[in-house]
Amino acid sequence: MRVAMTVWGDRVSPVLDCARTLLVVEMAGSKVVEKALEYVEAGYLPGMIRIIRKHGVQVLICGAVSQELANIIETCDVELIPFLAGDAETILETFARGQSISAFAMPGCRCAGGCRRRNDWSTLKTSGDRSR
Template sequence: MKVAVTVWEDRISPVFDASRRLLVVSIEKGCIVDRSVVIFNPERPSNLVKTLAELGAPVLICGAVSRVPATVIAAGGIVLIPFIAGKVERVLGAYAKGEPLTPTFVMPGCLRTAPETGNPVH
């Protein structure tokens, strides 16, 4: 399985709309086995969807993202995991092992709990 993550230095990029670098990793049996960096233009989310499809990366983990790119990405069939913060290696390590990214890696102030279910809501 391949997963893409917006990156800024060694962290998840805090704002998708200002990101330019995408780390694409291959995960096998809970371990990261391959990685590559792709440069992209966040102002063209439909191009990003096409790139992710070509790379075989159906999942995108990112920080804060505006409604329009989020809608375009999700409509393009990409599983979007937004509002994630932290060091890239820790986030990807948890994801590779099948651990939930919420609430541990959720950006401060971006998670609340639904009173009727107790489940996280963005």
């Protein structure tokens, strides 16, 4: 499974709308087996979508995202897991192991409708088949 995350240094980028770096990883079993960094123009979503399509990304993990951009990304058949914060590698490893990543929710987002409406944090695990 290909998973992408918008990163800022070694952490999740705070806002997807103006993220500049995309970390694309290949997950096999419960491990991250391959990584690639891609750079995009800040705020230029089409560039990010091109990278997502090029790598066949199925899941995009990111920080805060505006509703407009979330809608556009979801039309690209990509599962969006927004409003996460913390160390990128730790989150990806937790996700690869199929464990809940709810502990990495941004402040104010655990109960906020905006980020929970689509994603129930307790179900954000890699268990089961995510291939489309």
